[in-house]
Amino acid sequence: MKNYFLLEILTEELPVSYIKPAVLFLKDNFINFLKENEIEFNEIKEFFTPRRIGIFINGLPEKRKVKFIEIQGPPKNIAFLKEGILSEQGKGFLKANKAKEKDIIIKKINEKEYIFVKKKIGGESLKKLISQFLPNIIRNIPFPKRMKISENLTFARPIHSICLLFNNQIIKFKIDNIKSSNFTYPHRDKSFKKIKIKNAKEYFDILRKNGVIALYEEREKIFYQNLKKILKKIDAQIIEEKELIFEMLNICEYPSLILCEFKKDYLSLPKEIIITGLKNYLHSLAVFKDNKLLPYFIVVINKPFLKDKKAINEIKNWYEKACEARLEDAKYYFNEDLKKPLEELIEEEKKVIWIEDLGSLYDKTERLVALTKIIKEDEDLKKIAYLSKTDLLTNMVREKEFTSLQGKMGGIYGKYFNYPQIICDALYEQYEDLPKTIYGAYLTIVDRIDNINASFIKGEIPKGSYDPFGLKKQADNIINTIVYHNLDINLKNLINADLELFWQLKVNFDIEKIEREVSSFFKERLELYIQEKGYSYDIARAITKIIWWNPKSAVKRCEYLKRLKAEKKEDYEKIVIGQKRVRNILKEVNLENLDINENLLIKEEERELLKYRKEIAKDYEEALNKEDYEKALNYLLSLRPYIDKFFDNVFVMDENLDIRNNRLKILKSLKDIFDKYCDFSECVI
Template sequence: MNILLEIGMEEIPARFLKPALNDLEKNIKIYLKENRVAFEEIKTYGTPRRLVLSILNLAEKQEDLNILNQGPAKHIAFGSNGDLTKAGMGFVKSQGIEATDLEIIETSKGEYIAAKKFVKGKETKTLLPEALKGLIEGLTFPKSMKWSDKKMKFARPIQWILALSDNDLVEFEVEGYKSGRISRGHRFFGEKEFTINNIDDYFIKIRDNNVIIDIEERKNMIVEMINKNCSSVGEKVVIEDELLDEVTNLVEYPYPIVGTFNSEFLEVPQDVLIISMQVHQRYFPILDSEGNLLPKFVVVRNGIDGSENVKKGNEKVLSARLSDARFFYQEDLKKPLFKNVEKLKHVVFQKDLGTIFQKLERSKKIAEKLIDILGFEGNKSDILRTIELSKADLVSNMIGEKEFTKLQGFMGAEYALKSGENEKVAKGIEEHYYPRYQGDKLPQNIEGVITGICDRIDTLVGCFGVGLIPSGSKDPFALRRSALGIVNIIFNSKLDLSIDELINLSLNVLETDGVLKKNKEKVKTDVMEFMNQRIINVFLDKGYRRDFIMAVLSVKNENLLEVEKKLLTLNEVSSNANFNELVSLLKRVGNISKDYKDKVNINEELLKEDAEKSLYNFYMEFVSISEEILGKNDYLIYLKTILSGKEIIDAFFDSVMVMDKDENIKNNRLSLLTSLNTIFNRVANLSLIEIK
């Protein structure tokens, strides 16, 4: 049998549609699995006015069920006289059977009593009313509402419920709404109501009534019609995926229309105009072949054809929006950007961390140290100026009025240039926000790089320092994104910068300014652990083995670039035929020596066996060259040197008893192994590597 459920409602927000359909599919699959009902395929469809579920080739009945419930052991269930004990009788009653129905089964632990049950599957059609009613009542939304005298909550008031099993009606009721055979067409271009005779009839009539229920079909229609009808030669309609998805879920039948606006608005930066069109009005902007904005846009009408009234109405609305943008822009240009900095003294970033102005002051102090560490003294004045102005656009009319918050940084750069600041500073103001999200572009000039790092590390360490630590999905200050941003910026800019050192710089500034409320060392440990998780994720995304990553991060590293160099080296060395055997030997070295707590002191005179003398000589030779090798960061030579000692280590374990009866000899051998383990693990804790 085939099943169709349509939940009709008032228009729901576009962002609610796909999650609701996903939940419908997930919940019905769970129900059918739990109730042993097979099916071939489940499909969902949706528009702002309806959620549709289709189940294909649903089994006519549940699968029969054979159950074997195991009870207590036989010797516990039966007394010495062969009668059931209280435990045995209790099991019989709990299973609802007669004592004569009990079975004895053999298990690995002996004989046990058991009860076999056969449950005959019910006809599926008897389950459907409860199942479909439960689906509707079980739907949740980011925001729900009550209406009329109804007790249930839903995204928007329910208007009708259509429920069919092949040709038959599935009868149930939800809050006074009885399921039926009635559906509704497009609000303006379809029948108010029409009767559905069977499931095939539904798919024909819904289309005849100008409703395209398939989301992907509507999306493709929009793209095809825009490409065919909405642009001339040399023009390009900007179709961003996120906006396309939203517009698709705002209409039941799409029809793109080209509108225009006054070209005088083009004096405003085009990013402002594009944001206004895309975010505020859900319009698609049109560019020329050079990428310049044209005074044209595309609006997608919820209708089957064009309309001059709809076109003029949208043009009027957009004109009002762009007038606001132009007004804000012109007002902001009446004073230089730096004049806004003073206003930041009255904008609170966080009550314990102070104002945004105080945050900028801390960032400048961190930057001064970073500049010295990284050797960017020649860029010092531009970097500090970038930090000083980096948040000045937050109190501009354009950003401060909350109309164009997506343009923070971009407007700061625009206003900086208009105020006479140099291009490096302006670019740094814009770029210090990068990356804004996963996969976003990264800052390219050093002004943006340093400003971005200082801003993020102050936020991260500052929040941890006053007890604002992310938990679960709660991360109001986007600390995970800040940490990931720092890591990606360091990699992209190839900075010789230690995360440990960076955290210390921020902690010292917070402590000096009297902001730090938590124990300094505890904050450092927590932030380092938090950062390490982001670092691990970045390296995993790059394709490195998790055990290699953990092995390298478990030892002290100067910077992330060196971590990656070590990982590359491990990748190369791991291809050696002896690598796994060596790792196994090194684990043995570590395991034997890990509990040795006495003073490490190797006495050459106590080395009795040839194998331990050879191992000692290998160790001493390694010590003599290790500092030079590590000084050159030549990790490949270092690891190859360890590899070269495989046979010597092998021979030691084959012929030497470490735990000798003579306490002095035993401690001497443990000292040698402890020393070896220490020097072997200077590049990475090789004992953490898994043997593949």
């Protein structure tokens, strides 16, 4: 079937970050729509430029397939009053399905007779189906921010035309005042007048001739060919930055590249500043040779038809002047900032609100100092914590285009102020997902814990895909950093100490509630983290339930538990079954105290079990503390014969209440010792 379908929504320039989610939303909805209607097709592709988003499909049928289905109605004896006379229910069923009495068939299900009607579905033309389905989809395209187009329509930017074609025919539909059509607009350098698309299949060709490359992959190809030539000419490289290149390719409908230069003097500025300035002010790429920055940059211009060298040179001159103005500003900020060591900014933090109602930036800094002290008492670490937020007050980071340099600027200025390397590194990498230095890791862990606590106090709790402050990612980074660096960190202590400090600020919140919520949030994240490492969900749960606050230990325990399961399956299952049983018995029981009365131990098996348990308790715990989990599990396994004998010979629910309770206490003590490793009853066998 050689049918072609085209949807193009032509708008005024869309924000770069809006384009892809919008077009993928359209595509997903089209795919679902085609699936639901059992419509086959060869290929569906999305296309987009700053001014247009759309979908192209080929290989669609003209009509939806015709199909007969049988719809089940009420039992025959209810549908008919007597033979040949329909009841109200029977009539209602026919009416609801737009069927007539002659369409009724009778079928037996489980010996009972029901009425059915045969119904024809499908056969509608695709044009009709699409024109019905499309308006709502277009209205519901998700945009982070919308504008009012009219009383009844909001969108990211004004819509100018909607080209909607099935081969050479317009699929008629209307959204607000915009009617579908068979025209679009060319690149603005070509003309402001509309052009006709005679047939959907000619769309990409017509646009190409009119200065527009509608397919992203094609723009990308042109871009890289261009780039390669330029880089070869000056024998240099770029650092692939996907996000920037995506931006460059989506602020133009046709990408041409120009190589520009800036004055060598600016190379005395830290390279991070130049790269960020080029990126954020001029949407342009920095150029390197052997990792050293060169005084060049590459800009993208939206000029499909411009060949005049003189004009291109003029454009280049202006970009270079724009660049110089920006670098001059950056240099000004940089030199201003160097006049004041970072320590002097700590005091100024007092005047800066960190989060409304949650104190100043200085309060935050003090919390970070206190928390890092819990991890390790060390002068350098203390200084790191004190300096960690000072760069937020520098001229550079306060400038909108350079805020992304937060942290990095602390490290860079630190070097100029001759702070030890260990301090500079930690400051520099504090916002990275996975800091490479240990002190950097400590800082990011406490900083992120503090962020998470603050958000929970504010009631900003992630739910489903709602996570505006990226708390999930922050928690995941904490966990990963701890595991990667093999750090002994007790999250629970840090979270509680931090909440305590918020409390001292006289922030009004239910400290126990927040503690519970943050803990279960971390538990959840760790569980997922462990699963992503390739462990099954039940093992992840069994472990995190017991030791969520120590990710490093949790991951190791998983490994040994997994091994046990694989290597000693029978033992593993026995333990799990045993622990499930114990848990069940104890579920309904309320023990007043846990002191086992030795005088009530009547049976030998009780005494033996208890004796052995006591014997290994200390060594077992020592093994756990030393993270010798193989040994720890072996101690648990060695309990088995005693436990088996106990259950075989001792009846727990003795008639004598004292004896019964004493035995329940033995079980409880058993459960406790197993629980020190994990909650085996969560494991699935």
